[in-house]
Amino acid sequence: MAGEIQNPIIRVRDITVQFGATRVLDGLNLDVKRGEILGFVGPSGAGKSVLTRTIIGLVPKVAGSIEVFGVDLDSSSTSQRRNVERRWGVLFQQGALFSSLTVRQNIQFPMREYLRVSQRLMDEITMAKLTMVGLKPEVAERFPSELSGGMIKRVALARALSLDPDLVFLDEPTSGLDPIGAGDFDELVRTLQRTLGLTVFMVTHDLDSLYTACDRIAVLGNGKIIAAGSIADMQASQHPWLRQYFHGKRARAVMG
Amino acid sequence: MSSDPKLERIAKGNALALRATGTWTASFAPVLERMVADAEKLGGSPQSIFIDVSEIAKLDTFGAWLIERLRRSLTTGAVEPQIAGLSANYSSLVDEVRRVRATPVIDRSPITITGMLEQIGRAVAGLAGTVAGLVDMLGAVLAAGFRVLIHPRSFRLTSTVHHMEQVCWRAVPIIVLITFLIGCIIAQQGIFHFRRFGADIFVVDMLGVLVLREIGVLLVAIMVAGRSGSAYTAELGSMKMREEIDALRTMGFDPIEVLVLPRMMALVLALPILAFLGAMAALYGGGLVAWLYGGVQPEAFLLRLRDAISIDHFIVGIVKAPVMAAVIGIVACVEGLAVQGSAESLGQHTTASVVKGIFFVIVMDGVFAIFFASIGM
Numbered sequence: 001m002a003g004e005i006q007n008p009i010i011r012v013r014d015i016t017v018q019f020g021a022t023r024v025l026d027g028l029n030l031d032v033k034r035g036e037i038l039g040f041v042g043p044s045g046a047g048k049s050v051l052t053r054t055i056i057g058l059v060p061k062v063a064g065s066i067e068v069f070g071v072d073l074d075s076s077s078t079s080q081r082r083n084v085e086r087r088w089g090v091l092f093q094q095g096a097l098f099s100s101l102t103v104r105q106n107i108q109f110p111m112r113e114y115l116r117v118s119q120r121l122m123d124e125i126t127m128a129k130l131t132m133v134g135l136k137p138e139v140a141e142r143f144p145s146e147l148s149g150g151m152i153k154r155v156a157l158a159r160a161l162s163l164d165p166d167l168v169f170l171d172e173p174t175s176g177l178d179p180i181g182a183g184d185f186d187e188l189v190r191t192l193q194r195t196l197g198l199t200v201f202m203v204t205h206d207l208d209s210l211y212t213a214c215d216r217i218a219v220l221g222n223g224k225i226i227a228a229g230s231i232a233d234m235q236a237s238q239h240p241w242l243r244q245y246f247h248g249k250r251a252r253a254v255m256g
Numbered sequence: 257m258s259s260d261p262k263l264e265r266i267a268k269g270n271a272l273a274l275r276a277t278g279t280w281t282a283s284f285a286p287v288l289e290r291m292v293a294d295a296e297k298l299g300g301s302p303q304s305i306f307i308d309v310s311e312i313a314k315l316d317t318f319g320a321w322l323i324e325r326l327r328r329s330l331t332t333g334a335v336e337p338q339i340a341g342l343s344a345n346y347s348s349l350v351d352e353v354r355r356v357r358a359t360p361v362i363d364r365s366p367i368t369i370t371g372m373l374e375q376i377g378r379a380v381a382g383l384a385g386t387v388a389g390l391v392d393m394l395g396a397v398l399a400a401g402f403r404v405l406i407h408p409r410s411f412r413l414t415s416t417v418h419h420m421e422q423v424c425w426r427a428v429p430i431i432v433l434i435t436f437l438i439g440c441i442i443a444q445q446g447i448f449h450f451r452r453f454g455a456d457i458f459v460v461d462m463l464g465v466l467v468l469r470e471i472g473v474l475l476v477a478i479m480v481a482g483r484s485g486s487a488y489t490a491e492l493g494s495m496k497m498r499e500e501i502d503a504l505r506t507m508g509f510d511p512i513e514v515l516v517l518p519r520m521m522a523l524v525l526a527l528p529i530l531a532f533l534g535a536m537a538a539l540y541g542g543g544l545v546a547w548l549y550g551g552v553q554p555e556a557f558l559l560r561l562r563d564a565i566s567i568d569h570f571i572v573g574i575v576k577a578p579v580m581a582a583v584i585g586i587v588a589c590v591e592g593l594a595v596q597g598s599a600e601s602l603g604q605h606t607t608a609s610v611v612k613g614i615f616f617v618i619v620m621d622g623v624f625a626i627f628f629a630s631i632g633m
Binding site: 145 | 286322384
């Protein structure tokens, strides 16, 4: 990996994740800078989601260490860990909204758990979050089953942002959205990153997102990070998969 | 770096000037809200209003919104409060929050007596819908059955066998165990009470008639409703939630034929088998207790049993089994296909499936009792 980053928000060192006999991540190292949008790409099945879930703590690792906000998640106490969890938000691939709660209740759920805030303020903040993710206030009383795919992603993002986190994980935020919707979503992530000072860790397949939204790109292959850097670095890379990815038919179409 | 937030009045007279300092974030929300509420009462009718935010150390959406709330509530007539000293980092956040439309706080309707009465009324009115739904499903299943009779190749044997394994073969241990225990209990109670009249041996009559006519099939049907009816509803319901049923339809398959019919067939075949096994287990348990507890020798038990019961008793019991199976299956499938998008809905319909299944099983048992009494069986 090129260059050690000073004081990273996420520091992943030598992590190995194994399912049975198959080794998905093999001694992987990754740093995420404060305030950047990191795009995370790689072939299907390479373990992008696995890495995300390992950092969040949903998948156990065999070896290695993960530090988020300077806290080692393995040796941290429960209260330290809760404190870290309160400062990050996660947007799951399918949204993972609670189906028995309305949009408003979904967004207020983390607030109720972590903050002592009056109902009035919670309602007002919910409306603010809905406006920020580009949804109308009327959506608040709907159930997730009554939303379209794009709206589910937006509500899920609003829920991920409900505690004003410093770090958000987005797992394929634009998959399943139409190109215009996906473009809007990229724009939205950019705007929110600017206004809220977010650090964004985004797993994506979307070349447009890489070009328009991301500050830096990391590429996963063979259980390791095979390249990390700006979009220009990626295009200059001689790695066969990267060449195919960034110089293939679709990539040329995106670059125009 | 986090310091307690403050909101102070720094100028008096015609101008109202407020200075916000410290950390304006979600963790301090209760304090912030109180301060803002206090500040809203200030004023009178100042010539100009001025909010200095230059010394805010940290600001998030909560803090930005509370400043916005203050700004909005201090806005009266021509006087527009000025927000000054906003650092470049936070100005876009404050701008973003300013776009939020003020929506009235949603009034959550409280639970009232009229509301509860209304719910009861709706539930009663909904009963007719329930019965109509069951008849509808019965018709659909029969129609699918006739289609399969005409084109036997479209019958889903593999699926039926799979469901037979689930609802019949795998249910045998628990059904046999429970009916065995019930047989034991009936015999013990019978002997205990009949002994006072010196009529111990009549426990065999009671056991035989009760188990073969009523308890055997009723108990097994109730257990199957709880065990397999709920499983059917949950399976179909989660398929409905994930649009799998819509997928089947678009491929030109009839969900009734593909999903419901094999399940119904399996259940209709399984329940008589389970009811038979259950009745045998109950008789065996009763005989065991009669022998060990009541001192009725096995030979005497069998001799008495042969006198006490006829094939009619057995037929009366076993004839009910497929009908009850059909009722359980139809209720379960109707409920499963009625599941809406949420996990809560799945839970409600699974509960409803078991409750209604057991209810209709008992109603059917009553109908059969009247019927058999009328024909003198």
